[in-house]
Amino acid sequence: MADEEVFDPRGLLAALDRNYVTYVLIGALARVIRGTDEVTHGVDICPSLRPDNLERLGRALEDLEARRADRKRLSLDEDTLTQESVIRLRTWAGELQLVPEPAGTRRGYEDLRRAATYEHIGEGLRPRVASVADLARMSAALAHEHEHKRGRELQMLSPERRLDEMLGRRRQERM
Numbered sequence: 001m002a003d004e005e006v007f008d009p010r011g012l013l014a015a016l017d018r019n020y021v022t023y024v025l026i027g028a029l030a031r032v033i034r035g036t037d038e039v040t041h042g043v044d045i046c047p048s049l050r051p052d053n054l055e056r057l058g059r060a061l062e063d064l065e066a067r068r069a070d071r072k073r074l075s076l077d078e079d080t081l082t083q084e085s086v087i088r089l090r091t092w093a094g095e096l097q098l099v100p101e102p103a104g105t106r107r108g109y110e111d112l113r114r115a116a117t118y119e120h121i122g123e124g125l126r127p128r129v130a131s132v133a134d135l136a137r138m139s140a141a142l143a144h145e146h147e148h149k150r151g152r153e154l155q156m157l158s159p160e161r162r163l164d165e166m167l168g169r170r171r172q173e174r175m
């Protein structure tokens with residue numbers, strides 16, 4: 001029997017809590033806590049990008065033995081975090097995604113923290129969870145981005161576009 005991947009969301013959140021990391025819980029786990037009926041296999045957070053918080057986040061990630069899923073070097077400076085939309089990490093407790101500025105938000109953590117509330121999830125943990133309205137806003141923005149990307153892909157596949165490209169190339173070849 002194959003080894004199943006470990007998913008211990010409380011273990012992930014406890015490591016963040018022990019290191020006093022400031023963040024808002026977003027994504028599927030936040031939606032589950034808010035009442036949706038879905039299954040998730042990872043934890044998504046929007047961390048504060050203040051330098052002292054990034055230091056604490058770094059310590060928590062060391063505790064979690066976090067490694068980037070893409071095998072790049074893990075760097076938690078503000079420049080790196082603002083350049084990447086999602087940083088996927090693997091930890092001993094499961095997948096953790098750092099999302100500095102989630103789709104549909106303005107200034108990430110600073111935007112989300114206002115309406116987020118602390119929710120008791122057992123074992124003494126009370127993560128700050130994004131509001132239902134903010135979760136809906138992020139989901140809608142992601143769906144819009146996904147549909148926009150799909151629309152561009154479909155445009156690339158359209159026969160008219162391929163014909164235009166072929167004719168355009170032939171015109172350029174004649175010149």
